[in-house]
Amino acid sequence: MSTELNPLYNSLAFAYTAFANDRDFSREVEALGIKKSSQIEVCELFAGPAYHSIELLRSRCDVKVTAIDNSSLMKIEAQKLGFPEKGEYIVGNVCDTLESLQQAYDYFLILRYSLGLIPPKDLSRLLRAISNRLNFSGCVFIQLHRIDLIVNDFERLSIRERNVVSNSRNITCLWPSGPLKWREDCFEVQMPVTLFVDDERYETVSHEWIYTKTDLERECNLLGMSIERIKSIEQFFKQSCMYRLSFC
Numbered sequence: 109m110s111t112e113l114n115p116l117y118n119s120l121a122f123a124y125t126a127f128a129n130d131r132d133f134s135r136e137v138e139a140l141g142i143k144k145s146s147q148i149e150v151c152e153l154f155a156g157p158a159y160h161s162i163e164l165l166r167s168r169c170d171v172k173v174t175a176i177d178n179s180s181l182m183k184i185e186a187q188k189l190g191f192p193e194k195g196e197y198i199v200g201n202v203c204d205t206l207e208s209l210q211q212a213y214d215y216f217l218i219l220r221y222s223l224g225l226i227p228p229k230d231l232s233r234l235l236r237a238i239s240n241r242l243n244f245s246g247c248v249f250i251q252l253h254r255i256d257l258i259v260n261d262f263e264r265l266s267i268r269e270r271n272v273v274s275n276s277r278n279i280t281c282l283w284p285s286g287p288l289k290w291r292e293d294c295f296e297v298q299m300p301v302t303l304f305v306d307d308e309r310y311e312t313v314s315h316e317w318i319y320t321k322t323d324l325e326r327e328c329n330l331l332g333m334s335i336e337r338i339k340s341i342e343q344f345f346k347q348s349c350m351y352r353l354s355f356c
């Protein structure tokens with residue numbers, strides 16, 4: 109299944125936006141330590157509703173934010189939430205878009221496990237494109253799944269069921285809503301996702317590749333970058349591993 113056609117991020121973008129609003133984005137942005145003082149450029153990849161970009165724009169007057177996502181319906185959701193109509197929300201594939209951009213960024217954000225939405229053949233391409241557009245003193249934050257949670261079909265995942273009311277609609281998301289379906293020969297997985305919007309039930313699938321620190325280390329070695337797990341901020345990004353990639 110192509111991620112471009114995934115209804116979760118297209119026809120059901122309104123529902124994703126509602127149940128994804130389950131975190132304190134202000135605390136998450138603070139935890140990342142994105143500078144407040146000087147003019148900085150941030151690029152949020154796989155931005156979806158762009159909650160983090162919107163929080164950055166709200167809390168920092170000197171920040172310039174670019175959000176990239178391949179769903180035009182997600183862009184509309186982000187604008188409804190306050191992403192400026194004239195702001196830089198680019199609808200396009202992350203690799204193609206980054207390769208076409210000229211400017212450099214101080215921070216790249218790949219949050220909420222989104223790196224796993226691209227296949228292994230695009231992983232090197234994406235990280236190379238990022239390294240080409242990253243200022244020397246900048247860094248990349250990547251939030252990945254915790255492997256110990258995945259191996260039990262996310263039985264211990266606290267956000268497995270989410271219930272919200274949005275625009276008078278009751279939205280429930282079960283993710284995953286059943287056993288994960290693994291490929292036999294690689295870390296490619298189909299996660300069943302069930303959504304209820306009032307009385308309507310939607311069965312969808314999140315098709316993901318599970319990347320680990322080892323995958324990031326291999327790519328960093330090729331790009332002359334270093335990687336560290338920043339456990340100190342994982343309390344703000346619950347049940348995940350947070351990595352920081354940089355040239356230093």
Ligand SMILES: C[S@@+](CC[C@H](N)C(=O)[O-])C[C@H]1O[C@@H](n2cnc3c(N)ncnc32)[C@H](O)[C@@H]1O
Nearest residue numbers: 111117128154155156177178179201202220225
């Ligand atoms: C998990 S969601 C949004 C994550 C968001 N950062 C958050 O914190 O809620 C992932 C997003 O990635 C987008 N996406 C998936 N594959 C993509 C690709 N190859 N290029 C650009 N966007 C992509 C989807 O449209 C979706 O909005």
